[in-house]
Amino acid sequence: MVWMVNQQVPRGRTPIWGVALLCWVFIMLVTPKIPLSYKNHLYADMGNFVGVPNTLNVITNFPFLIVGVLGFVLCLGGGSFFNIRFF
Template sequence: MDDSRRKKWVAWAAALAIFVVLMLVTPAIPQDEDYHDFADQRTLFLGIPNTLNVISNIPFFFVGLTGLILCHYKDFFRLSSQGELWSWTLFFVGVTAVSFGSSYYHLYPNDATLVWDRLPMTIAFTSVMAIFIIERVDDRAGTKSLAPLVIAGALSIMYWRQVCPIFKLSFP
């Protein structure tokens, strides 16, 4: 293994070790119950509680779906690599999933359903990080970082849920 590759492996191992140590030594931050006290708590349409909070997530579905279609439509975005295509695809999957996860959370706002609000956002955010690396640093490094970033983001949400018992997944 050449020196350059060894340095990259050491950097990845160090980043992973730092991530794990931080996850273990950082105390969980419980969510303030007032967080779920929305400004609009009316039931305006079809008996949907918090109606405006729920339906405000509909645009995420259409933006995400449009982005997914355009990513794969005759090179609309003129993406430079397969890694960039995968990263944008995963970003738009995350945006589309936000419409469902956030709607579910706003239907039943509590600490347990908050996980479903934050998980799709985390997928979208971590995909954007990979896109930044692809476009600004190195295509290959960004492509290789996509899966670890998304997995680390999802694990952070699951860790948060497991460490704080109030964040257990629930389906009312």
């Protein structure tokens, strides 16, 4: 990954991003909200575990936490397996 530091953005791009942002804000304010059904919030793992509601929904995300922490340790630890350094 290459970090661009101390490089100037060409002058022509800034107004384009500003116009795009204003168009997006205008569209968000003018368009109506999309109605959502309560069925969208019925999760598969809504069971109670030890009296705590939705515990199984949270526990199923635990492997993602493990993989994320392992990725940070490998990237920031300076190991030889992943030679990625951000700082």
